[in-house]
Amino acid sequence: MKSRALLIAIIVALGALLVWLAFFWQPVAPGPATKNLPHSQLQLAQAPQGGDFTLQGFNGPVALKDFRGKVVLIYFGYTFCPDVCPTSLSLMAQALSSLETAERERVQGIFVSVDPDRDTPEHLNVYAPYFHPGIIGITGSTEQLTAVASQYGASYTKQKPNADGLYAVDHSSITYVIDPNGKLAASLPHASTPQQIVAAVRPLLAAGTSK
Template sequence: MRFSVPVVGGLALLTTLAACAAPAGPTGAGDDSPYNGTEIGGTFELPDITLTDTSGEDYNLREDSAGSTTAVFFGFTNCPDICPTTMADMAQAVQLLEPEQREGVDVVFVTADPDRDDTEVLRMWLDSFDSSFTGLTGETADIDSAAEELAVSIERPEDRTGNYQVGHGSQTLVFSPEGESELMWRYGTEPDAIAEDLRLLLEEA
């Protein structure tokens, strides 16, 4: 198990990033790291929380992600920039992998806006990027609990009528097949850099 950043330091790092809409600056890790993303080995575990996938079935973040390298992102389908850009980048990165490598990767999009993002809306939106991506919705309290465990911020307006916006962390977290955190990609990490990291993680797995 890697501990490239201390647990406390890792939590502080992710909380800081989550407060930013779109972190600026380089997206790579330290000079000694083989990864483009930031190593957060062992800082988090996938939450043991059950949400609902786009087929209407229960999806436990920990149990149903077991056995795959899993990238998790919190966002919402009405997001004007960060969410569609991130999903497009993830889709391009996955397409850069070999077919057998793709089978070992899951991309999970958890809505931060369950009032509007029902299963049908999520499925239609994700299909515009990659039909293999998993979309999750559920009770607001469960979504917020999962985000809190992963130090991802979510801020909703009190008045959720009309075309409102939802504030959310812009980082993508990557977990091992055993459910332990491996990497964090900041918003703007290029698809080829993501694909390189995925290849390395799959080789390790």
């Protein structure tokens, strides 16, 4: 009798742990060790308009139009970010994981690094998928990133390096939701929950692509 009660208690504890992991655990992404550099969240530079763009991924150029027919979640940040980016990507990952398999196949996450001096395509190829295999990392030249950020109203400013040569990048923290036709459908504020992200994605999946 005692053995049965112990077994039930263990099962209940494991179930509670799994629920906590599914909804609250946020991974710390692999990558260069970050110092506790102070940084700030910036407001959008202007109202986002959206639009197509092409940047560089690990396997070559990546264009937004490559994902026509899918809902795309875009986030601008950098891998050395100590807290804001990992939080946002973790929430995106949880949203992707909560979708049905058929839905998840029609959603693509994109992490755009605004720190091309440190975030190479090779490094981004390790960093972004760590949060979820449905997220890719891309970047580009300073000129390319300026143009893409302008399209989406994203703002970012590189701080002056410290004595160790390390620096933070202040940046806005918005998750952009692109519909299957490549149009900007929503701009979700920082710390939007997985449920809020899913609520923005599912109607677009249902609507599909216009002919």
